[in-house]
Amino acid sequence: MTDIKSLNLSQLEEHIVEAGEKKFRAKQIYEWLHIKHVRRFDEMSNLPKNLRTYLEEHDTLVSIETVRVQESKTDGTKKYLFALSDGNLVESVLMRYKFGNSVCISSQVGCRMGCRFCASTLDGLERSLKPSEMLDQIYAIARDTGERISNVVVMGTGEPLDNFENLLQFIRLLSDENGLNISQRNLTVSTCGIVPEMIRLAEEKLQITLAISLHAATDEKRKALMPIANRYSIKELLQACRYYFDKTGRRLTFEYSLVGGVNDTDTDATELIHLLKGMNCHVNLIPVNPIKERDYVESGNAEVVAFKNKLEKNGINVTIRREMGRDIDGACGQLRRRHSQEQQSGGSEF
Ligand code: SAH
Numbered sequence: 001m002t003d004i005k006s007l008n009l010s011q012l013e014e015h016i017v018e019a020g021e022k023k024f025r026a027k028q029i030y031e032w033l034h035i036k037h038v039r040r041f042d043e044m045s046n047l048p049k050n051l052r053t054y055l056e057e058h059d060t061l062v063s064i065e066t067v068r069v070q071e072s073k074t075d076g077t078k079k080y081l082f083a084l085s086d087g088n089l090v091e092s093v094l095m096r097y098k099f100g101n102s103v104c105i106s107s108q109v110g111c112r113m114g115c116r117f118c119a120s121t122l123d124g125l126e127r128s129l130k131p132s133e134m135l136d137q138i139y140a141i142a143r144d145t146g147e148r149i150s151n152v153v154v155m156g157t158g159e160p161l162d163n164f165e166n167l168l169q170f171i172r173l174l175s176d177e178n179g180l181n182i183s184q185r186n187l188t189v190s191t192c193g194i195v196p197e198m199i200r201l202a203e204e205k206l207q208i209t210l211a212i213s214l215h216a217a218t219d220e221k222r223k224a225l226m227p228i229a230n231r232y233s234i235k236e237l238l239q240a241c242r243y244y245f246d247k248t249g250r251r252l253t254f255e256y257s258l259v260g261g262v263n264d265t266d267t268d269a270t271e272l273i274h275l276l277k278g279m280n281c282h283v284n285l286i287p288v289n290p291i292k293e294r295d296y297v298e299s300g301n302a303e304v305v306a307f308k309n310k311l312e313k314n315g316i317n318v319t320i321r322r323e324m325g326r327d328i329d330g331a332c333g334q335l336r337r338r339h340s341q342e343q344q345s346g347g348s349e350f
Contacts, residue, residue, distance in 0.1 A: 004059040005033050005132035006169060009178055019054055027178070029055075034179035037139040039063040060085075062132035064140055068339060080141060081335055084109070084133055088126055089336050091156055092137040100150035105137040107167060108158025113192050114227040115213070117259060119291045119337055120157035128163035131170040138180070152182055155190040155211070157336070161197035171206060184208045190255065195232040198240040202247040210244055211253040211284070212237065216263050217271035225263070234275065245280060252279075257286045258299040258307065265303075269310040276316055283311060283318040 007015060013026040025047065032044045040063075041047075041055045055061075067089065068081040078094040090106040109126035111118070134154075142149050152174065154160045160167045167189065175184045184207035191198065192213045201210065214237075216222035222229035241252050254276065258264045276283070285308055287298040299307070304320060311318040 002059045003062060003130055003132050004029070004055070005062050005135060006130050006166075006173075008169070008172060008176065019051075019058070021051055021054075025051060030178055033061075034135070034139075034173065034176070037143050062130065062136055064090075064133065064136045066140060066144070068335070069144070070335065078141075078145075079335055080137070080144075081339055082137060082140060084129075089339065090129065090133070090137065091335050092141060093156065094141050094145065094149075097151075101145075101147055102151035102153060103138050103141050103149050104153045104155050105134055106156035106158050107134060107154050107160040107163050111158050112162065113159045115192060116225050117257060117288050117291065117294060117296050119293070122293055122337065125158075125162075128166060129158070131166050131173055134166070134170040135173055135180075138174070142180075149180070150182070151186045151188075153188045153190065153211075155188070159192055159194070160189050161191045161194045161201065164197055164200065168204065171208060188253070192226055192228045193232060193237045193240075194228065195236050195240045199243055202240075202244040205248055207248065207250065209250060209253060210241075211255055212241060213257075214254045214272075215257050215259075217268060217275050221263055221268075225259070238275070238279075241279070241281075252281045254281055254283045255286060256283055257288045258304055259288045260297040260299045260303070262296065264299040264307055266306070266310065269307050273311060273314045273316060277314070281317065283316055284321050285318060286321045 002015060004012070004015070009026060009030050012030055013023050016026040016029070017023055028046055029044065032038045038044060039061070041052045041061060044052060062085065064082040064084055066080060067083050070079045072078070076096040080092045080094070082090050082092065084090065088109045090109060092106060093104040095102045095104065106129065108128045110123055111121040112125035114121050138149055138152060154167070171184065171187065173179055174182050174187065188209040188211050190211040190213060198210070213226070215225050217234070219229060219233050222234060244250070245252060256263070256272070285304060287304055288296055290297055308318050308320055
């Protein structure tokens with residue numbers, strides 16, 4: 001069986017010609033899949049019946065099922081829990097900004113990166129998502145809301161660069177002019193910093209924004225928060241960032257989750273300034289969203305503001321990420337975990 005929604009248009013054309021059909025049918029199918037977002041082959045009403053039957057017999061049409069939706073009462077953020085065809089669950093988030101709608105998607109079921117403050121990694125990695133399964137999170141949200149989606153961030157559960165080939169195909173399909181046609185400039189991929197894969201990504205010369213989860217300015221501190229720091233030093237990481245910028249001309253974003261008393265002091269800010277001085281980058285400060293499995297606490301408002309001001313005074317481009325959906329398990333992996341735990345204990349608050 002072929003996962004038809006993961007094929008690009010020329011692969012789909014080949015596939016259809018192999019089936020003994022005319023090439024133009026591929027374009028029609030592609031439209032049904034990537035623009036009209038149908039969920040079954042028999043909805044493809046301009047295809048001859050025998051082609052629809054052929055597709056049903058030879059192809060799978062990935063279509064995720066909505067298990068739960070939670071809508072924030074404060075900012076319109078919607079969090080979705082989706083079931084994949086094998087029963088695995090993934091989460092996605094719709095955030096409504098002034099500039100348009102942004103969807104945050106997951107790239108894997110679980111994660112094996114082990115970041116200490118993150119809920120997505122507590123149970124390890126189950127499997128990587130296929131291109132179709134990444135796309136379908138966006139399609140399902142577009143179907144549900146009837147609203148246009150202008151931006152996509154790959155910042156949900158999973159490490160996208162640990163699923164490199166599928167991520168690349170996903171990016172190409174998402175930005176394809178025959179599909180949803182979301183500009184690569186409106187797509188951000190966030191990584192914990194797998195250096196060789198960052199270099200590989202740079203070689204692709206895409207126009208996406210690469211966001212690096214830095215979270216600390218010294219190797220010692222970073223190692224305490226993120227196991228990946230044991231593999232690659234900050235020096236190597238920043239070299240890869242400069243390489244990415246040289247190849248693509250795209251300014252990098254550094255994510256820095258502020259953890260109370262751990263990485264939010266004046267010294268931490270000074271070290272971060274030294275590290276990033278002169279780099280064409282943007283720093284995104286995120287007050288850590290505490291998870292109950294760990295005892296990290298978020299930084300106080302005064303610390304966050306002081307940290308930001310210090311960076312700004314030193315010429316570093318910085319924003320504090322507006323917290324969205326805190327009332328609906330906004331942090332990565334929280335909704336999925338809570339749902340699974342409730343299923344196990346038989347109770348539900350819904
Ligand atoms: N694996 C990728 C993308 C997923 S996580 C990465 O590491 O970048 C998206 C961002 O949220 C990362 O910067 C991650 O470090 C951060 N994050 C995860 N859990 C968090 C939490 N509880 N509070 C604040 N930020 C968190």
